Amino acid sequence: MSLSVRLMEIPKVMLITPKCHVDGRGHFVETWSKRAFSSVGIDADFVQDNQSLSTFAGTLRGLHFQRPPFEQAKLVRVIRGSIFDVAVDLRPGSTSFGRWCGATMTSEKHEEMFVPRGFAHGFLTLEPNTIVAYKVDAPYSPQHEGGIRWDDPSLGISWPEVADQFSISPKDLELPLLTALER
Numbered sequence: 001m002s003l004s005v006r007l008m009e010i011p012k013v014m015l016i017t018p019k020c021h022v023d024g025r026g027h028f029v030e031t032w033s034k035r036a037f038s039s040v041g042i043d044a045d046f047v048q049d050n051q052s053l054s055t056f057a058g059t060l061r062g063l064h065f066q067r068p069p070f071e072q073a074k075l076v077r078v079i080r081g082s083i084f085d086v087a088v089d090l091r092p093g094s095t096s097f098g099r100w101c102g103a104t105m106t107s108e109k110h111e112e113m114f115v116p117r118g119f120a121h122g123f124l125t126l127e128p129n130t131i132v133a134y135k136v137d138a139p140y141s142p143q144h145e146g147g148i149r150w151d152d153p154s155l156g157i158s159w160p161e162v163a164d165q166f167s168i169s170p171k172d173l174e175l176p177l178l179t180a181l182e183r
Contacts, residue, residue, distance in 0.1 A: 005040050008101040013087045014040070014114040015103050029110050031077060032135065042114050044073045046135035051079070054125040054132070058164035062122015062172065063088055063148045070141040071117040074134045081130025082106040083123040084160050088148065090181070091118035098178055100157050107131075120148055124159055124166075147175040154178050 002019035016037075021028045030036075032046070052061065063086065066072045076085055086102040104126070105111040115121045123132060150157070150168065155178060 003036055003040060006103075008087070008103070010087065010089050010096045010099055010101045012041075012114075012116040013101055013119070014042070015105075016040070016112045016114060018110055018112070020110055031110070031112065032075065037075075042075075044075070044114075044135075044137040046075065046137050047139060048136050049133060050136065051131060051133045054081075054130045054167075055128060056164055056167050057125055057128050057130075058162040059125040059130070059167045060122065060150050060159070060172070061169075062086065063120040063150055063175070064122065065090060065120040065146050066138065066141060067144040067146055070138050070144040072136040072138045072140075073117045074115040074121055074136050075112055076105070076115065076121070076123070076132065076134040077110070077112040078105050078107045079131040079133050080107050081125060081127035083125050083130060083132060085113045085123045086121065086157055087113070087115045088120040088122075088155060088157075088178075089118070090120055090148075094118070098154065100155055102157070104160070120146075122150055124162065126160065126162060146181070147172065148178050148181065149175045152177045
């Protein structure tokens, strides 16, 4: 498996582009290989795959995380459409605590974002009928779920403009600001 890796502004967050093999029938992409990903420093033992469909452009999901001991590393990819994907560092004592990094990802380019444990994660769909899939390395635990507001002014996330109005779940609209998180 051949990978192109772009290190993001926050250490350990990576944008990975696997090699796409194209021929007259279409294409083939190997999206996960424990050996290949280990060679670039990703040793997650993924235990669950998740997938979401967002009907509208401008659907914002996040910023979500799991508290210890159910923290999750994620490997996020777009199956159809495109997103702006964001990771926010919530690791206690980290020099980049409260900073974010993000990237536009498309189904055509096959990018994957690795979000380590200790980060909040969210994305904004840029096209209608976008499908996002992601692997996690720990099971979901409702009692350990958490989140922070997508529009927290202390984060200053530069979400892209979309033609449609943002579509956000009532639950995500109620998330606290970063300063309200228990540490």
